[in-house]
Amino acid sequence: MRRADRLFQIVQALRGGRLVTAQALAEKLEVSTRTIYRDIADLQSTGVPIDGEAGVGYVMEAGYDLPPLMFTKPEITALVAGARLIRAFGGAEMAGAAEEALIKIGAVLPEDARDRAARVQVHAIGWRMSDDLRVQIDRLERAAERGLRLSFSYTDQNGAATQRVVRPLGLWFWGASWTLVGWCELRDDFRMFRLDRMDAVEEGARFKPERGKRLQDFYRMMEARGDRP
Template sequence: MRRADRLFQIVQHLRGGRLVTARMLGERLEVSERTIYRDIADLQSTGVPIDGEAGVGYLMREGFDLPPLMFTRDEIVALVAGARMVRAFGGAQMARAAEEALVKIGAVLPEQEKARIARTEIHMPGWVVDDATRRSIDLLERAIEARDVLSLNYKDEAGKGSMRDVRPLGLWFWGKVWTLVAWCELRNDFRAFRIDRIAEAGASGRTFRPERGKQLTDFYRTWEAREQN
């Protein structure tokens, strides 16, 4: 969880007007009590009316509310365009999440800013990515986060298939084509797989840990070195 998100969650937990200990907050947010103490101190220094002390607990005085989100015109356009791009070209779950994010943003914007979302005339066709590819994108994205080794049935440009286990590292979008960047255990090297050529992808039942030389940052360094030569 990003620190900004954690600070927001602390404020939310303290809204009830009851005493909450640093231990309780730490358990809920999966951080140490020391981290909670620092976060509380930082919130207090910015004017958030939190009362209490370490070892006793904290509560927030009534009447405090977070200010409405403020975005510039260009920021709203960027958010709307990004959400619509994900809806058009991303996975099925990504598309739904993008729609929900726009609804949430619209709900907290000041009234005079809400109309800008509807007035943003930036659109993408929804037929470019088929349903099978959308499902694959979601599956691969979850595998990247969980560090699940995947078994792929992959077809090359000539249509020849091969089975291989890969460590999924990242997804790249090239306009109409998505690729999976992965460490291929068959080739013992990095490979980029076009998602529309993955005939089948399934969990191998194994997970992996980051290893030096086999991470996405290592791929970037290798790719940049090749581009410069």
Template sequence: MRRADRLFQIVQHLRGGRLVRARQLAEWLEVSERTIYRDVADLQASGVPIDGAAGVGYILRSGYDMPPLMFSRDEIVALIAGARLIRAWGGAEMARAAEEALIKIDAVLPDPLRERMGGVEIHAIAPEMTPEIRQRIDFLEKAADKHNRLTISYRDADGDPSERTIRPLGLWFWGKVWTLVAWCELREDFRMFRLDRVKDLAHEGSVFRPEPGRTLKDFYRTMEDSGHHR
């Protein structure tokens, strides 16, 4: 958990006017009591009205609320447009997460910005996206994040099939087509696989370690060297 998220959670746990001990907070947030002491001290120093002390417990004074998020008009438009694009073209879990994020933002916005949020007329429709492709996007995003080696069945542009063992590195969206950037162990090189041409994919059963020359940064470097960034 990021420290900013942990600080927010501490404030949330202290709501309700009840005394909460550092040990309870540490258990809930899965950190040490010393970390809680330091975090609470930083919150107090920033103006959050928390009373109490180490060894006694903490309580949040009534009437305190988190300051509202402030976005400009252009930022609101960008957030809405981005969420709707993800809903149309992203993975199923991505789409749900985008909707949940917008609900949370809406809950803390001042009324004028909330009205602006509801008036953004930017929409996206993606009839090409099937439930299978959406699930595939979510699967590959997690595999790249966790460094899970995969086996895939793939057909190239000519329809020729092949079986590959790959190291998934990241996903690229090209407007209507998603591709997977990966290190292909068959070709011993970087490859990009169109998701709509992947027929089967599964965990190979092992985790790969990032190696010099085989990372996403190395792929970007090869793209720049070949002039594809232009």
């Protein structure tokens, strides 16, 4: 659990004015009591009204709530526009998550900021996105995140088909098409594959990052060539 999430959970646990021990918090959040003591001290230093002491327990002043999220107008525009783009052109799970994110953003913003979000005039329609492509995007993203080799048939722009085994590193969206960037074990080099030219994709064994075959190595290669992925 990220520290920011843990601090939020501590505030939630103390809400309502009830006494909670550091040991109970530590067991709930699966950390040491020393970590809880440090987190409580940090929350107190930022103005969260928590009273109590080690060995006794902690209680938070009734009625306290976390301050609302504050974003500038350009930040709100970027958040809403980005979520709409992912909803239109992302994978199936991504699109659903983007829809949920828009709902949550609207729920936690102050009223004036919520009105600004509703007035963002950036829209996207994923009319070229088939259900199969959306599912494939999610699948390839998970394979890259989990470090799973992929085997598939690939047809290039000239119509030639080859069988590939690739270490997936990431996905790029170009506005008209999605591509997979990976280390191709057939070519022993980095390659980019258009998703609409991949067929019969199968997951294989896990791979470990190796120097010269990682995403940062791909970026360095592109920069050295003066290209941009």
